[in-house]
Amino acid sequence: MTGTAAAASAAALAGSEVAEAPAAESPVVAPAAEAPVVSAPSPVAETSDAVAAASGSAAQAVAVIQPVKKPAARKKRSLRPARSAPPATAPRVLAIEGLVKKFGENTAVDGISLEVRAGSFFGIVGPNGAGKTTTLSMVTGLLRPDSGSVRIHDIDAWANPQAAKRATGVLPDRLRLFDRLTGAQLLYYSGVLRGLDSRTVRERSADLITAFGLDDAVDRLVADYSAGMTKKIALACAMIHSPRLLVLDEPFESVDPVSAANLTEILERYVAGGGTVVLSSHGMDLIERVCDSAAIIVAGRVLAAGTLDEVRAGQTLEDRFVELAGGRKAAEGMEWLHSFSD
Numbered sequence: 229m230t231g232t233a234a235a236a237s238a239a240a241l242a243g244s245e246v247a248e249a250p251a252a253e254s255p256v257v258a259p260a261a262e263a264p265v266v267s268a269p270s271p272v273a274e275t276s277d278a279v280a281a282a283s284g285s286a287a288q289a290v291a292v293i294q295p296v297k298k299p300a301a302r303k304k305r306s307l308r309p310a311r312s313a314p315p316a317t318a319p320r321v322l323a324i325e326g327l328v329k330k331f332g333e334n335t336a337v338d339g340i341s342l343e344v345r346a347g348s349f350f351g352i353v354g355p356n357g358a359g360k361t362t363t364l365s366m367v368t369g370l371l372r373p374d375s376g377s378v379r380i381h382d383i384d385a386w387a388n389p390q391a392a393k394r395a396t397g398v399l400p401d402r403l404r405l406f407d408r409l410t411g412a413q414l415l416y417y418s419g420v421l422r423g424l425d426s427r428t429v430r431e432r433s434a435d436l437i438t439a440f441g442l443d444d445a446v447d448r449l450v451a452d453y454s455a456g457m458t459k460k461i462a463l464a465c466a467m468i469h470s471p472r473l474l475v476l477d478e479p480f481e482s483v484d485p486v487s488a489a490n491l492t493e494i495l496e497r498y499v500a501g502g503g504t505v506v507l508s509s510h511g512m513d514l515i516e517r518v519c520d521s522a523a524i525i526v527a528g529r530v531l532a533a534g535t536l537d538e539v540r541a542g543q544t545l546e547d548r549f550v551e552l553a554g555g556r557k558a559a560e561g562m563e564w565l566h567s568f569s570d
């Protein structure tokens with residue numbers, strides 16, 4: 229997704245439980261290396277090195293993916309305790325009702341409803357193509373819904389987009405920034421565009437640059453930034469007008485672990501100060517670590533939403549996700565991949 233600002237604070241979910249059967253052919257999510265708990269046994273693709281045995285060829289002595297023969301028993305580990313969600317009495321910062329978006333024959337978003345209350349760190353997960361970006365784009369005014377409504381701090385985001393955008397900071401999926409500006413110029417531009425006076429922008433820019441560790445990069449063109457640095461400057465731009473709600477589409481993609489910890493800390497402080505974060509991510513461990521509430525979206529529909537514990541339902545988020553998304557797929561076939569062309 230793409231874009232810039234918009235509105236308010238956060239929340240736990242309305243407690244919507246599984247709404248329908250898992251999509252039969254949803255794509256797979258590879259098991260995260262560090263995924264905590266796993267309770268139910270589930271089939272996993274196994275790797276084995278040294279397949280040299282078959283031919284003795286050094287070229288073939290590499291790891292290959294073998295078909296799954298039987299479900300491997302998975303170790304039970306304890307669940308990471310969930311961060312506490314805001315009370316149900318907290319103001320609703322984001323209310324999405326019956327959102328639908330079609331692209332030709334393809335229904336990308338098929339009636340999504342969600343609620344996020346002030347002070348929530350809300351994670352949205354789903355397989356590739358599930359409709360996360362499309363949903364967030366409709367929330368932030370970047371894509372007009374076919375039907376449904378989006379309210380940010382009780383402002384109808386599509387009837388009154390300017391007011392809604394004032395309350396929102398946006399980190400879009402496909403960053404389209406004015407990258408012929410330096411980082412400092414881009415921050416300044418973002419602040420002034422938000423109506424901040426020059427002095428305030430300079431003060432906030434200095435704070436953000438330090439917080440995001442961009443001191444050495446601010447005078448370079450954004451076009452020359454690495455992917456992770458670009459995410460950071462874009463996130464700084466999204467925050468400069470101190471919005472009540474931050475909508476972040478895959479904020480940690482391309483961000484190194486140290487910088488991710490830094491970003492997480494900045495966001496945690498923002499939430500502790502009353503802000504609300506809605507983010508999408510494929511990092512299940514990260515969502516379990518930082519979010520108090522979550523939604524699992526598959527094929528344009530919400531299959532589970534609520535507090536993290538409600539959504540996990542006693543499993544890890546990853547296992548619950550895989551279960552709802554239709555299970556893991558065995559990596560079978562493609563034997564040709566092992567018959568190297570040289």
Ligand SMILES: Nc1ncnc2c1ncn2[C@@H]1O[C@H](COP(=O)(O)OP(=O)(O)OP(=O)(O)O)[C@@H](O)[C@H]1O
Nearest residue numbers: 331334335336354355356357358359360361362363
């Ligand atoms: N501009 C567009 N035109 C046509 N189809 C689109 C467009 N944007 C998204 N889609 C389709 O809508 C569906 C949902 O896409 P979307 O980008 O919202 O998924 P996503 O959950 O964000 O996926 P990912 O995790 O891969 O980023 C997909 O089938 C995609 O091909």
